[in-house]
Amino acid sequence: MEDLKYFEILAKKKELSKQNSSSPLKFMILSNITVNQLTDIAEYYLLTKGVNVVFDTGNYDNIVQDIQNLQNIDGIIIFWEAANIINGLHYKINLFSDKEYTQILEKVKSEIDLILPKLENIPTVIFNEFSSLLFNSFFRKKNKFDQLCDDLNNYLIEKLPKSVVKTDLNKIIAQVSVEKSHNSRDYISSKVLYSVDFLKAYTQFITPVIMSSVGKIKKALIFDCDNTLWKGVVGEDGFEGINMSENDKQGKPFNEVQNLATELSKHGVIIGLCSKNNPEDVDNVIQNHSDMILNDKYITIKKVNWKNKAENLREIATDLNLGIDSLVFVDDSDFEINLIKEQVPEITTVQVPKKLHIYPAEIRKKFSLFFKNVITEEDKRKTEMYANQVKRKTALAKAGNFEDYLKSLEMFVTVFINDKTKVARIAQMTQKTNQFNLTTKRYTESQILNFVENPIYNIFAVSVADKFGDNGITGLAIIKNNNDFAEIDTFLMSCRIIGRNIEFKFLEFIIDKTECEIIKSTYIKTKKNAQTENFFEKSGFILDNKNDDTKFYILQKQNIQKQSLDYIEISYGK
Amino acid sequence: MAAVFETEISNITDDASPDTIENWDSLRLINLVAALEDEFNIEFEEEEIVEMLNFKLVALLVAEKIK
Numbered sequence: 001m002e003d004l005k006y007f008e009i010l011a012k013k014k015e016l017s018k019q020n021s022s023s024p025l026k027f028m029i030l031s032n033i034t035v036n037q038l039t040d041i042a043e044y045y046l047l048t049k050g051v052n053v054v055f056d057t058g059n060y061d062n063i064v065q066d067i068q069n070l071q072n073i074d075g076i077i078i079f080w081e082a083a084n085i086i087n088g089l090h091y092k093i094n095l096f097s098d099k100e101y102t103q104i105l106e107k108v109k110s111e112i113d114l115i116l117p118k119l120e121n122i123p124t125v126i127f128n129e130f131s132s133l134l135f136n137s138f139f140r141k142k143n144k145f146d147q148l149c150d151d152l153n154n155y156l157i158e159k160l161p162k163s164v165v166k167t168d169l170n171k172i173i174a175q176v177s178v179e180k181s182h183n184s185r186d187y188i189s190s191k192v193l194y195s196v197d198f199l200k201a202y203t204q205f206i207t208p209v210i211m212s213s214v215g216k217i218k219k220a221l222i223f224d225c226d227n228t229l230w231k232g233v234v235g236e237d238g239f240e241g242i243n244m245s246e247n248d249k250q251g252k253p254f255n256e257v258q259n260l261a262t263e264l265s266k267h268g269v270i271i272g273l274c275s276k277n278n279p280e281d282v283d284n285v286i287q288n289h290s291d292m293i294l295n296d297k298y299i300t301i302k303k304v305n306w307k308n309k310a311e312n313l314r315e316i317a318t319d320l321n322l323g324i325d326s327l328v329f330v331d332d333s334d335f336e337i338n339l340i341k342e343q344v345p346e347i348t349t350v351q352v353p354k355k356l357h358i359y360p361a362e363i364r365k366k367f368s369l370f371f372k373n374v375i376t377e378e379d380k381r382k383t384e385m386y387a388n389q390v391k392r393k394t395a396l397a398k399a400g401n402f403e404d405y406l407k408s409l410e411m412f413v414t415v416f417i418n419d420k421t422k423v424a425r426i427a428q429m430t431q432k433t434n435q436f437n438l439t440t441k442r443y444t445e446s447q448i449l450n451f452v453e454n455p456i457y458n459i460f461a462v463s464v465a466d467k468f469g470d471n472g473i474t475g476l477a478i479i480k481n482n483n484d485f486a487e488i489d490t491f492l493m494s495c496r497i498i499g500r501n502i503e504f505k506f507l508e509f510i511i512d513k514t515e516c517e518i519i520k521s522t523y524i525k526t527k528k529n530a531q532t533e534n535f536f537e538k539s540g541f542i543l544d545n546k547n548d549d550t551k552f553y554i555l556q557k558q559n560i561q562k563q564s565l566d567y568i569e570i571s572y573g574k
Numbered sequence: 575m576a577a578v579f580e581t582e583i584s585n586i587t588d589d590a591s592p593d594t595i596e597n598w599d600s601l602r603l604i605n606l607v608a609a610l611e612d613e614f615n616i617e618f619e620e621e622e623i624v625e626m627l628n629f630k631l632v633a634l635l636v637a638e639k640i641k
Binding site: 005006007010011014034036037040185186188189190192195196 | 577578600601604605607608609612613620623
């Protein structure tokens with residue numbers, strides 16, 4: 001986008017919005033400056049990522065009032081510019097007495113207090129931190145304007161709910177430069193503080209937040225080995241001939257990349273290998289090479305063989321129950337990168353640059369693809385849980401008969417009902433689960449908390465364990481109890497536990513616990529949930545009505561078709 | 575220019591102005607200036623922006639700059 005001129009962005013946006021027929025998310029930009037150019041730029045850029053968002057701007061310098069009036073909004077962006085808290089504050093403040101300084105600080109703090117309760121109910125809130133950089137970069141000493149921004153930012157740290165995503169504008173200004181970020185001519189005439197260049201960079205900086213809120217994030221980072229994780233070719237140069245030492249200029253970039261991959265793994269990104277090599281050579285390096293950082297603890301899946309890499313990557317997606325478009329693949333070879341681009345264009349590819357010193361930066365740039373607004377306990381344990389899944393698949397290959405295999409897993413399902421401690425994970429599941437999700441309704445933490453506290457709703461969260469390990473909270477049902485019937489508002493399972501009949505056991509369980517005799521449910525079709533299309537039919541629900549994308553079902557409680565799933569134990573947790 | 579004001583190209587006549595084009599307001603004029611500066615790698619003075627009263631005047635100002 002950096003290379004596109006503003007006219008081109010407008011023209012291309014028009015084209016893209018014709019092609020994208022999905023119903024748009026509604027975002028509002030609230031500001032005390034003029035940022036209306038951001039709407040076109042951000043709408044265009046998100047459309048290129050397949051996300052349809054319509055941005056509206058609030059009234060000029062009306063942040064507090066505008067927030068009070070918001071309804072049915074998917075997200076807001078807040079540009080609260082310190083320089084324009086009052087006209088010309090960035091230079092006037094340095095003449096202020098201490099008393100005047102305190103007055104202005106307290107005024108803004110009290111305004112922040114006014115908007116806080118509202119922020120919790122908005123699914124996505126992007127709040128720009130206060131910045132003095134555009135005006136103060138030439139001053140060696142901190143002045144009162146810097147101090148005000150620091151004080152306000154500390155207040156934000158103290159007060160903002162953790163669902164609010166703070167954005168450090170200084171990082172964006174650093175990318176663009178102070179001079180090119182600041183539109184001084186239009187700021188004086190019309191309060192347009194930022195240049196188009198800044199707004200382009202800003203859009204790119206906040207895009208991961210919006211992608212995360214719609215569940216469009218990458219989940220796995222797959223590396224080739226030779227000249228990707230280490231310098232050299234293990235099959236030719238041998239164990240001693242490859243290099244990934246932090247004390248050697250050849251090896252250092254690879255050492256850094258391995259550290260970066262390990263860091264991602266610790267945040268729940270799945271790390272895998274896809275390499276043409278003898279598996280024992282690669283295993284020997286991973287287990288025994290003293291410079292190897294990215295060890296087996298962090299690597300979930302390995303496809304080390306002589307097969308076509310497109311095929312291997314497809315298998316990786318299948319083995320992990322991930323969409324193919326959630327993979328990022330790193331390789332040094334033109335041939336392999338082009339093969340993947342051609343055969344599996346859904347996969348994002350990264351080619352190891354010829355200038356090795358920029359390789360770590362190329363990987364750092366990709367971190368935003370994996371960005372998650374909130375990281376839960378389950379995320380931190382994800383590597384381990386996915387590794388167990390790969391073991392299960394291997395066990396399946398050995399067991400042969402699928403039923404026998406499921407019995408051998410010794411599955412145990414624990415159900416938590418209306419459990420406040422699970423709210424963050426529950427909200428996250430509604431936001432991220434795409435494949436096994438019957439209605440794909442997205443909820444925020446505060447919405448889930450409301451459900452938990454509202455007696456009309458019952459929230460069932462399940463945690464699944466088996467002899468290979470505990471998967472954590474991986475399934476959810478939200479039941480709304482109306483007067484004469486109960487309604488399944490949400491029913492979803494994380495992709496790493498589906499295909500084991502737990503979904504049927506769970507559905508039987510919640511229907512059993514429902515007091516109403518009539519249960520209604522819906523299936524809402526999306527691009528990703530085709531596998532659940534006939535889920536309710538299989539359990540005995542009767543199709544009551546349907547339109548293009550939605551099927552409505554009804555069930556008399558006693559007519560549920562139970563499957564013989566005695567090998568799954570299920571009970572309430574404490 | 576039609577793209578900035580979200581109107582049809584046929585509406586952009588020499589006489590096109592805030593009076594004939596619904597979306598031609600002061601904010602969109604700033605967008606137009608940003609787009610023109612970006613497109614032709616030029617820079618306008620504040621006084622020149624004030625003179626952009628209709629399409630013909632905008633075109634003349636741009637022509638002047640890129641000569």
